[in-house]
Amino acid sequence: MTDLERKLAETLREQAGAVTPNLAAAWAEQQRRQRRPPRRRLTVVIAPLAAVLVVLTSVLLATQLNRPSAPPANPGGPLVLARPVHRPMSELRMASTPVSLTNFAGQTDAWTSYAFTATVTGSLQFCVAAVPRGAQLSSDAPQYGMNSPVCVALGGGPVRAGYVGEGAGPLPSGKAVYLATPQVDTLRMFNADGDLSLATMPFGALGADRVFVTDVSPGSPPVRFEVNPVPANPASR
Amino acid sequence: MGESAPGDLGAPTFHDLFREYFAQMTRLAHLLGADDAENVAQEAFVKLHQRWDTLTDHTRVAGYLRTTVVNMSRSRTRHLRVVRRTPQERPADELSAEVRAVANWEHEQLRGVLGKLSRRQREVLVLRYWLDLSTAGIAETLGISPGTVKATTHHAMENLRKHLGDEPGGER
Numbered sequence: 001m002t003d004l005e006r007k008l009a010e011t012l013r014e015q016a017g018a019v020t021p022n023l024a025a026a027w028a029e030q031q032r033r034q035r036r037p038p039r040r041r042l043t044v045v046i047a048p049l050a051a052v053l054v055v056l057t058s059v060l061l062a063t064q065l066n067r068p069s070a071p072p073a074n075p076g077g078p079l080v081l082a083r084p085v086h087r088p089m090s091e092l093r094m095a096s097t098p099v100s101l102t103n104f105a106g107q108t109d110a111w112t113s114y115a116f117t118a119t120v121t122g123s124l125q126f127c128v129a130a131v132p133r134g135a136q137l138s139s140d141a142p143q144y145g146m147n148s149p150v151c152v153a154l155g156g157g158p159v160r161a162g163y164v165g166e167g168a169g170p171l172p173s174g175k176a177v178y179l180a181t182p183q184v185d186t187l188r189m190f191n192a193d194g195d196l197s198l199a200t201m202p203f204g205a206l207g208a209d210r211v212f213v214t215d216v217s218p219g220s221p222p223v224r225f226e227v228n229p230v231p232a233n234p235a236s237r
Numbered sequence: 238m239g240e241s242a243p244g245d246l247g248a249p250t251f252h253d254l255f256r257e258y259f260a261q262m263t264r265l266a267h268l269l270g271a272d273d274a275e276n277v278a279q280e281a282f283v284k285l286h287q288r289w290d291t292l293t294d295h296t297r298v299a300g301y302l303r304t305t306v307v308n309m310s311r312s313r314t315r316h317l318r319v320v321r322r323t324p325q326e327r328p329a330d331e332l333s334a335e336v337r338a339v340a341n342w343e344h345e346q347l348r349g350v351l352g353k354l355s356r357r358q359r360e361v362l363v364l365r366y367w368l369d370l371s372t373a374g375i376a377e378t379l380g381i382s383p384g385t386v387k388a389t390t391h392h393a394m395e396n397l398r399k400h401l402g403d404e405p406g407g408e409r
Contacts, residue, residue, distance in 0.1 A: 004397060005366060011347040012367035016264035021275055026259055027252070033283045107250055173290065218290070 075190050076226030081162050082153040084128075089139040089149055092118035092127060098137050099204035099211050101128070104172045109133070111144045113171045115179070117206050120151050126161035126179045126206075127151040130170035145169055158184050160209060164221040173218045177203075180210050180227070187212045188229055189222035197222065251289060254298055255282055261368075262306045268363045269310035270317075270352070277313060281305040303368075303378045307360060314356065350400040358393035361386060 001009075098114035105111070110133040118127045129149030131141040143149065148170035152161040162178040165171035180187060180202075189197040195217065202210040216222060249257070259278055266274035281302055292298065351359055357379070364375045376383045 004394065004401075007343055007347060008362065008397065009366040011344040011351070012268060012363060014344055015348060016268055016367060019260075019264045019267045019274060021260055021263045021278075023256060023259060026275065026279065027255060030255060030259075030279055030282055033279055034286050036283075105250060107252060167290075
């Protein structure tokens with residue numbers, strides 16, 4: 001380093017040292033700004049987007065009208081499950097040993113997501129809850145977000161219940177958990193675009209039923225499923 | 238709000254990153270000539286927060302913040318130039334009278350000359366000699382090639398020498 005470079009570095013350090021922000025006040029201000037509604041930005045973004053959408057829709061419609069449409073690829077069967085409903089932990093009577101699904105970090109604490117079955121108003125349901133990492137899954141444990149725990153009524157198909165992770169829910173966005181019958185060894189999920197989640201092996205068990213955890217695209221939950229897919233035989237090609 | 242990326246246990250939380258980088262980003266904006274350095278840093282973190290859920294690699298957060306601060310500082314200094322309040326027209330630094338009194342003469346000269354450099358030359362020098370970034374790091378931050386970084390650094394140092402030589406009592 002030359003003498004000039006050394007002096008330059010010293011000068012910059014000295015000039016930078018003159019700036020001493022108050023971190024506590026800055027953090028409070030940052031939180032205030034994060035809550036600020038992005039109204040102007042939304043307007044700026046939405047107006048041109050809407051125009052582009054109108055044009056694209058017109059083009060698409062014109063194209064569709066002039067060409068016989070190809071049948072959409074619909075792999076597997078439709079996934080029809082009951083809607084998850086938030087239930088206070090005090091209303092749940094746990095009916096199985098909880099299965100730990102994943103750990104994730106909140107603003108100040110680490111959390112663990114659990115799946116379990118519980119009796120809710122007389123019927124057995126599939127539930128997911130997130131409590132601080134290391135804490136017991138009990139009615140007095142703090143719950144993550146506004147939706148924890150959530151419970152889903154059990155259905156009659158091979159995939160009996162499921163829950164797709166969300167921002168304020170007990171499972172992080174980008175993950176989903178499903179409860180399937182004992183006959184299901186491998187589970188594949190497809191979103192509305194036909195995009196495939198990886199084939200998933202059982203993650204754990206709740207009684208005789210099996211728990212599957214899979215990665216999903218945030219905002220594009222699985223809508224179809226396939227169980228025990230037969231691998232393609234290379235010799236048949 | 239301000240959580241770690243989901244499933245990424247051990248990743249710093251937004252608050253951790255804020256504590257670690259806010260002062261550095263404020264100083265970076267100040268060195269790049271923004272007259273509202275703290276506001277620039279705040280807005281850079283707001284932008285980061287808006288993209289927080291889509292970030293997959295938290296090790297690149299510092300680079301993202303640097304690039305945002307550089308771009309926002311550019312906008313700010315461009316605006317200042319338009320309203321005829323260029324950073325060059327205001328004092329080269331915001332030091333108090335007491336600090337100014339004891340400031341090293343050479344440093345003061347250098348600060349003045351830094352303010353006369355082009356925007357890109359100043360950015361390259363700040364990133365290299367204050368943040369100690371590598372050529373590749375500077376290239377990534379400014380969105381230019383490593384070759385351009387090297388050439389700009391060379392020309393900036395030449396300009397520094399030339400300006401300091403022109404100043405009474407300067408180098409040479």
